[in-house]
Amino acid sequence: xxxxxxxxxxxxxxxxxxxxxxxxxxxxxxxxxxxxxxxxxxxxxxxxxxxxxxxxxxxxxxxxxxxxxxxxxxxxxxxxxxxxxxxxxxxxxxxxxxxxxxxxxxxxxxxxxxxxxxxxxxxxxxxxxxxxxxxxxxxxxxxxxxxxxxxxxxxxxxxxxxxxxxxxxxxxxxxxxxxxxxxxxxxxxxxxxxxxxxxxxxxxxxxxxx
Amino acid sequence: xxxxxxxxxxxxxxxxxxxxxxxxxxxxxxxxxxxxxxxxxxxxxxxxxxxxxxxxxxxxxxxxxxxxxxxxxxxxxxxxxxxxxxxxxxxxxxxxxxxxxxxxxxxxxxxxxxxxxxxxxxxxxxxxxxxxxxxxxxxxxxxxxxxxxxxxxxxxxxxxxxxxxxxxxxxxxxxxxxxxxxxxxxxxxxxxxxxxxxxxxxxxxxxxxx
Numbered sequence: 001x002x003x004x005x006x007x008x009x010x011x012x013x014x015x016x017x018x019x020x021x022x023x024x025x026x027x028x029x030x031x032x033x034x035x036x037x038x039x040x041x042x043x044x045x046x047x048x049x050x051x052x053x054x055x056x057x058x059x060x061x062x063x064x065x066x067x068x069x070x071x072x073x074x075x076x077x078x079x080x081x082x083x084x085x086x087x088x089x090x091x092x093x094x095x096x097x098x099x100x101x102x103x104x105x106x107x108x109x110x111x112x113x114x115x116x117x118x119x120x121x122x123x124x125x126x127x128x129x130x131x132x133x134x135x136x137x138x139x140x141x142x143x144x145x146x147x148x149x150x151x152x153x154x155x156x157x158x159x160x161x162x163x164x165x166x167x168x169x170x171x172x173x174x175x176x177x178x179x180x181x182x183x184x185x186x187x188x189x190x191x192x193x194x195x196x197x198x199x200x201x202x203x204x205x206x207x208x209x210x
Numbered sequence: 211x212x213x214x215x216x217x218x219x220x221x222x223x224x225x226x227x228x229x230x231x232x233x234x235x236x237x238x239x240x241x242x243x244x245x246x247x248x249x250x251x252x253x254x255x256x257x258x259x260x261x262x263x264x265x266x267x268x269x270x271x272x273x274x275x276x277x278x279x280x281x282x283x284x285x286x287x288x289x290x291x292x293x294x295x296x297x298x299x300x301x302x303x304x305x306x307x308x309x310x311x312x313x314x315x316x317x318x319x320x321x322x323x324x325x326x327x328x329x330x331x332x333x334x335x336x337x338x339x340x341x342x343x344x345x346x347x348x349x350x351x352x353x354x355x356x357x358x359x360x361x362x363x364x365x366x367x368x369x370x371x372x373x374x375x376x377x378x379x380x381x382x383x384x385x386x387x388x389x390x391x392x393x394x395x396x397x398x399x400x401x402x403x404x405x406x407x408x409x410x411x412x413x414x415x416x417x418x419x420x
Contacts (some may be wrong), residue, residue: 015411097303201225
C-alpha cells in the first residue's frame with residue numbers, strides 16, 4: 001500500500017475521529033480546530049495532532065482542519081473507500097440485532113451471509129438474509145467473488161472457538177468476536193474482541209465522582 | 211474518594227487490563243510480566259506501566275505483577291466492588307439482546323428495569339423482566355432504593371435524545387447510548403456513545419495489510 005504503519009492505539013482512535021468529523025459535517029461545519037475535534041472525540045488536542053500527523057500534513061496552524069478533506073483522508077487510511085463483505089455466525093438475539101444493525105451497511109459493511117447450527121433457525125429470514133446451516137459456511141465463503149472480508153462471531157461462548165476455526169479454514173482474514181470468551185487465531189488473521197460490558201465498567205469509574 | 215483523577219485514556223484501558231487479568235487467573239496463572247500483560251491487552255509495556263503507575267505501587271521490578279492483587283486494585287479503581295443497577299430503554303432486537311447479555315450480570319451490572327414506548331412490547335417478558343411503558347420510567351427510577359446507576363439507550367436514532375432527557379430528569383447520572391446518533395447531556399451526567407461499527411472500521415484498516 002505504500003503507507004506507513006500506524007500505532008495500534010492511533011488506529012483505534014481513527015474511527016472515533018471519523019465519526020466526530022461526519023457529525024460536524026452534518027451540522028454544516030467546514031473547519032474544525034484540533035481542540036474542538038479532540039473534545040468531541042473525547043481525547044486531547046496533543047494526542048489528536050500526533051495521531052493525525054501520521055496520516056500526513058493537513059491542518060493549517062491557527063485555523064484547524066478542513067473537515068471534508070480530513071474525512072476523506074481518514075476513510076482512505078482505514079480502507080473504507082471500498083465496500084466490505086461480512087458474514088455473521090450465531091443468529092440468537094445478539095446476532096439477530098447485529099444482522100439488522102443499520103450502522104454497518106451505512107458505513108460500507110454489507111452482511112452477505114448468516115449462519116447458525118440450530119436447525120430451528122436455518123431457513124428463517126433475518127435482515128433480508130436467509131439463515132444457512134454452519135456446515136455451508138466454507139462453500140459459501142469460497143463461492144463469493146473476491147471472498148469474505150470479515151466474519152462476525154455472535155454465538156454463545158462455548159461455540160466461539162470452533163466457529164473461529166471454521167472461518168479461518170474458509171479463508172476469512174478478519175474476525176470480530178462478540179462471544180464473552182477469548183479465542184485463539186493463527187498469525188495472518190486479525191481479531192477484535194468486543195466486550196459490551198467494557199463501556200459499563202468505564203461508566204462505573206465516573207459514577208464514583210458524580 | 212481520596213483518589214487521584216486518572217487520564218481518560220487510562221480509564222478506557224483499565225477494563226481491558228481487567229479482562230486480560232481475569233483470563234490469566236482462570237488459566238491458573240499467578241504472576242504476569244508487564245510485557246506479557248500488555249501483549250494480551252493489545253497495548254505496549256511502557257503504556258501499561260504508565261497506566262498502572264497511576265493506581266499505585268504494585269509490580270515487582272524484574273518479576274511482574276501479582277495477578278490477584280492487580281485484579282482487586284483495578285476493580286476498586288473502576289468502582290466495580292459494588293453492584294450497579296441498570297435500566298434499559300428500547301427493547302427492539304438490540305435492546306432485547308442487551309437485556310439478555312450474560313456478560314453484564316457476571317460483572318455486577320444488574321438490569322432491573324426495561325422500558326419501551328411500543329404498546330405491543332409493554333407487558334412482554336425479556337431477560338426475566340416485564341417491559342414497562344416509557345412513561346413509567348420516572349416513577350420507577352425514583353422508587354428504586356439508592357436510585358438507578360446507569361441507563362442504557364437502545365432505541366432507534368430519532369428517539370434517543372428524548373429518552374436521554376427522560377433519564378436525566380429522572381435522576382440517572384450515567385448513560386450509555388447504543389443508538390447511532392450523537393446526543394447531548396447536561397454537565398454532571400456522564401455519557402458513553404457506543405458505535406458497533408467502530409470495530410469493523412478498525413478491522414478494515416488491518417485488512418489492507420493481510
